[in-house]
Amino acid sequence: MALLVCCLFALIVKNIVCSGDNELYKYANQTDPATEQLVEFAKEHPQDSAPGHKARSMQEAKGLEQGLENLPDDVAQEISARDPDYYNRDLYNAIENKSYPAWELEMDVLTFENIKNINYNKFDVTRLWKKDTYIRMKVSRLIFNKNPDNMFRVSELSAFNPGNLVPGITGPVDTFFRSRRSSYRETQLYRLGANHNRINVNVPWHWNVYDRDGPPPVKGNMKDAPNYYPNSFHGPVPYVDPIRPKERFLVYEANVVDLEPVNYFFNHILDCEQRERLLNNTIPTLLPVSPKLRRRAIRLFTLSDPILGKKLTEGLERALRMPLPPSPEVLKAPSYQQENQ
Structure with a gap:
């Protein structure tokens, strides 16, 4: 169940699109000297320091109930330089003050007929599902209250x-997920031992297995119950879903569609302000690389979207013409001989 909640939470956060305004320093500890200057900066420059956004999902369904807030790159650097613990304290104080962050957990569902008729690889973990191709269902609510x-x-x-999937959820067919299904348990056996599912934080609500013995915590260690299957002592039996589909999916696609998700995201998910922020945040990452790699990156962006490639090229040319900032002053410590003179 914990895994299901985390997966759904990740799915909702992944599909959030930002719009609207919110107060940036809602829970800021203004008595802290490290953040006091940043709070004053936010008051004096509200347009620059508080481009926060209320969240809405890809189909206008609610996601983060308290709103989603974003920082421009320069303000984020300012905060990280002056107060590295700002966000940890922000979350901690919000929970302590009972302003609990909350999320509506929703699941995007595709029917088997939808899957057959969709013109993109819906099992590609690197892309967002296109609008109007799926059904969104509300599942539950996630609250950080402690x-x-x-x-x-x-x-x-x-x-x-x-x-650990509940009956009815078989998991996707991509190799990325299948490899994790086998590898996660192996790492947990190594890290926490054979009885990691009996540690309080991991104990399921309903649990019928044959795992026993090994390092603590063993608790009752299943007493004298049989540790083998099949048995004649009414032990747990494997669950078989009688309505599980027998049909297998084979996904065929060409490399030509690899850049299509980038084009769709840039033109149909982001608004004008978000596209501008994407450009401003991408250009500095291309400055330190070699010209050859820079040209290859620009080519990929241009193939994804000609306008994106053109704006990146223009912005990169302007950035390369700007003079380099002066080197920071280095304070040299006195040598041992100078101290003893």
Whole structure:
């Protein structure tokens, strides 16, 4: 269940699109000297420091109930330089003050007929599903209502496994997911031992297995129940879904569609302001690389969308013509001989 909640949460966060305005420093600790100057900066430059956004999903369904807030790159650098713990404290204080962050958990569903008729690879983990090709269903609500009192007990001992799926959810067919279904359990056996599912943070609501013995915590260790299957003592039996589809999906696609998701995201998901931020954040990442790699990157962006490639080229040319910033002053410590003179 914990895995299902986390997967759904990741799915909703992935599909969030930003719009609207919100207060940036809602939970800021203004008495802290490290953030006081940033709060004053936000008051003096509201347009530059608070481009926050209320969240809406790809089909106008709610996601983050408290709103989604974004920072421009220069303000984010300012915060990280002056106050590296700003966001950790922001989340901690919000929970302590009972302003609990909350999310509506939703699931995007495709029917088998939809899957057959969609003109893109819906099992590609690197792309967003196109609008109007799926059904969105509300599943539950996720609330952060308690700060951990011991990080090791509630975090380091946790074990989320994509192989732990409830009946009715078989998981996607992509190799990325299938490899994790097998590898996660192996790492948890090594890290936490054979009885990691009996640690309090990992104990399922309903659990019938034959795992036993090994390192603690073993608790009752299943007492004298049989540890083999099949048996004559009413032990658990494997679950078989009688309505599980027998048909297998084969996905065929050509490399020509590899850049199509980028084009769709740039033109149909992002608004004008978000496209501008994407350009401004991409250009600095291309400055340190060699000219050869820079040309290859620009070519890929241009193949994805000619306008995107053109604007990146123009912005990169302007950035390359700008003089380099002066080197920071380095304070040299006195040598041992100078100290003893």
